[in-house]
Amino acid sequence: MRDYWLSKLFFDLQSPKVAAEFRADRDSVLDRYSLSPEVRKALAENDAPFLAQRTNAYLLRYYFFTIGMKDAEFVQRLRGG
Amino acid sequence: MASFAGAFASSHGPLLVREWESVPAQQKERLTGAFRELGKRMRAAAPDVLVVVSPDHWSNFFLDNYPAVCIGVGAMSEGPPEAWMKAFPGRELAGHADFASHLLNESLKAGFEPAMSHRLKLDHGSCIPLWRMELERVPALVPMLVNSIEPPMPSLSRCVEWGRLVRKAIETYPGNLRIGILATGGLSHSIGEPTMGAIHEEFDRETIRLFSGSERALIEYLSEELPSRGNGSEEVRNWLVAHGAALGRGFELVDYLPVPAVIVGCGFAAWRAQ
Numbered sequence A: 001m002r003d004y005w006l007s008k009l010f011f012d013l014q015s016p017k018v019a020a021e022f023r024a025d026r027d028s029v030l031d032r033y034s035l036s037p038e039v040r041k042a043l044a045e046n047d048a049p050f051l052a053q054r055t056n057a058y059l060l061r062y063y064f065f066t067i068g069m070k071d072a073e074f075v076q077r078l079r080g081g
Numbered sequence B: 001m002a003s004f005a006g007a008f009a010s011s012h013g014p015l016l017v018r019e020w021e022s023v024p025a026q027q028k029e030r031l032t033g034a035f036r037e038l039g040k041r042m043r044a045a046a047p048d049v050l051v052v053v054s055p056d057h058w059s060n061f062f063l064d065n066y067p068a069v070c071i072g073v074g075a076m077s078e079g080p081p082e083a084w085m086k087a088f089p090g091r092e093l094a095g096h097a098d099f100a101s102h103l104l105n106e107s108l109k110a111g112f113e114p115a116m117s118h119r120l121k122l123d124h125g126s127c128i129p130l131w132r133m134e135l136e137r138v139p140a141l142v143p144m145l146v147n148s149i150e151p152p153m154p155s156l157s158r159c160v161e162w163g164r165l166v167r168k169a170i171e172t173y174p175g176n177l178r179i180g181i182l183a184t185g186g187l188s189h190s191i192g193e194p195t196m197g198a199i200h201e202e203f204d205r206e207t208i209r210l211f212s213g214s215e216r217a218l219i220e221y222l223s224e225e226l227p228s229r230g231n232g233s234e235e236v237r238n239w240l241v242a243h244g245a246a247l248g249r250g251f252e253l254v255d256y257l258p259v260p261a262v263i264v265g266c267g268f269a270a271w272r273a274q
Helices: A004-012 A016-024 A026-030 A037-044 A048-052 A057-066 A071-078 B025-045 B097-109 B124-132 B156-172 B201-210 B215-228 B231-245
Strands: B003-010 B049-054 B069-072 B076-078 B092-094 B115-117 B140-146 B178-184 B251-259 B264-271
Touching (some): A004 A057, A016 A026, A048 A057, A057 A071, B003 B124, B003 B156, B003 B231, B025 B124, B025 B178, B025 B251, B025 B264, B049 B124, B049 B231, B069 B097, B092 B140, B097 B140, B097 B156, B124 B140, B140 B156, B156 B178, B201 B251, B201 B264, B215 B231, B231 B264
Parallel strands (some): B003 B178, B069 B115
Antiparallel strands (some): B069 B140, B251 B264
16 A cells, blocks of 8 residues: 655755755645654654555655664564554 | 677675775785776776666666666766765766667667667666776776666566667667777675675585576576575676676686675676777
8 A cells, every 4th residue: 555645745855945844834835745653653663564555665764864763773663662 | 880898797885985995905915906807807898888787776767766677868967975085086977878878779669669768877786896996997888787686676587688689789889989888886785685795605606606507507506596696796787787798608707705794696707899
C-alpha cells in the first residue's frame, strides 16, 4: 500500500530547503500534506513499522536520514525494537 | 557505422561516499583497485558514448509518474542532486542526443515503449561509478533509467531483451562512434527494510557464476532468489541489460567483496566486446 501524501512528504524532504523548514517548524510543513491523524501520530512517534507499510522503503530511509536518525536506530525501530 | 565498445558493471551504494572513512583499509584498497581496473578497461575500450543504466532513486520520478524505463535524449543531464554528492566534478554532463533519439526510435519500432526525458538528473546511481573510475574524460552519456526501486518492475527477461535492443541500436547507428554500456547497482543489499544491512554473499557469488553460464539458468535463479535477497538486489536488472547488450558473452568478474561498512555486496565486472 502506498500513502501518496506521506510518500510525497518524504520525497519533498529530499530538498534541503524543505528539510530545513521541516527542522524549524515541523507542523507547518506537515499541514501542507493530506495526512491522516494516524500517520501524523506515527511520524511524531517515529513509528517506522507503521510508516513502512505505507511507503517505499528507500523513501522511508531518506526520511529517517533527513531527521538525523542513525541507521542503527532506524533499523532497530523497523524491527519493532 | 557505430561499434560496440564493451559492457561494464559496478555497484554504486551511497555509503561508498558517505561512509568511505569507516571502510576498513584493506577493503578500501580493494574497492579503489576495482574501480580503477574498471576505469582502465573503459579507457582501453575508448567509448565515445556510454549508455548508463541505473535506477532513479527518487531523483526524477515520483508516484505521479514512475516509468519502467526512461531514456535521456537531451543534450545535457544534470549532475547528482544529493547534497552529499556535491564534490562530484560536474554539475552538467554532456549527452548524445542523436544516438539517444536513435535508441528511442529503435525501441519504439521494436515494440518497446520507454518514457523519454530531455533533462534528467543523474543521481549517485550513475555518478558514483563514473567518479570512482577516475576517467580523465567522461564519454557522452545516454542515461537509461530502469525501475528497480518501486514495484512492479520490468521483468528480468525483458531487461536482457532491452540490452539486445541497445546493441541493435548501436549496430544500426550510422555515425562512426564507439558506444559502450555501463550498468550500475547491486549486488545484494537491503535499504529501508527490516533486513537493512544484510549482504547475501552466496547469492552474489552464484549470480556472478551464472553470468558466465546459460541465460536461462541465470534468469531462473534470480527469479527464485531476488524476493528474499533485499530490495537493493533488484538492481541486478541493470547488469542484465549490460549482459543483453554483450549478447550474453564475455563476462569477466573484476572483483567482488561484501562490504558491511557500506551494506552492499560490491561487484565489478566487464564484458569483452565481441
